[in-house]
Amino acid sequence: MTPAIATAIGNHTLATAWTPAEVEAAVAALAAHPRVDSVARAYDDAWGRPQVRIVARDTARGDVDGVLPLFTALCSMRRTHAQAVADQEADERRDAARAAVAREEAAYRSLSREGREAMRQEGAARLRELGIEPRALVRVCNGLARGSYLADADLEAWATYEREVVRGRPRPMDLGRYVAGCVTA
Numbered sequence: 001m002t003p004a005i006a007t008a009i010g011n012h013t014l015a016t017a018w019t020p021a022e023v024e025a026a027v028a029a030l031a032a033h034p035r036v037d038s039v040a041r042a043y044d045d046a047w048g049r050p051q052v053r054i055v056a057r058d059t060a061r062g063d064v065d066g067v068l069p070l071f072t073a074l075c076s077m078r079r080t081h082a083q084a085v086a087d088q089e090a091d092e093r094r095d096a097a098r099a100a101v102a103r104e105e106a107a108y109r110s111l112s113r114e115g116r117e118a119m120r121q122e123g124a125a126r127l128r129e130l131g132i133e134p135r136a137l138v139r140v141c142n143g144l145a146r147g148s149y150l151a152d153a154d155l156e157a158w159a160t161y162e163r164e165v166v167r168g169r170p171r172p173m174d175l176g177r178y179v180a181g182c183v184t185a
Helices: 003-009 020-032 070-076 081-109 113-130 134-146 152-166
Strands: 036-042 051-059 062-069
Touching: 003 020, 003 070, 020 036, 020 051, 020 070, 051 070, 051 081, 062 070, 113 152, 134 152
Parallel strands: none
Antiparallel strands: 036 051, 051 062
């Protein structure tokens, strides 16, 4: 995205009213974009939103040749079609992962008290087998809360805990995102 298009978008949304000066600046920003072949101001739609007739290559919407609301045209020039597809696929993967976590949490909540206690005992036994002191995990939690330096051994213990004990099951705190990238498995 060019700085001119970013400035033209500003704080606008699809429903925001545009002043004539903002419309002219936005059309000029679109015209200056290297992937835009032609752009011209078109009529306003039924809701009073400014529209443009645009011919552009490789936008987030693919190749564009037609009349679009000004805001939509500006947003489509933010990235290429490949970037938009990659972002959509990443969103779908994230949504699928969230759905899986929600299913896991629902299954955990449906366990009886005895089932939860058995799961806790199994996790504690695995920690003992792996030689991980639970206090090391407490140091990681407290260190992350304080924002202090964590030793590599503590981060390794946390990574092992995540990999061998938690294994994607629900956990009380999602600290894995804080240490992700710090430890190589």
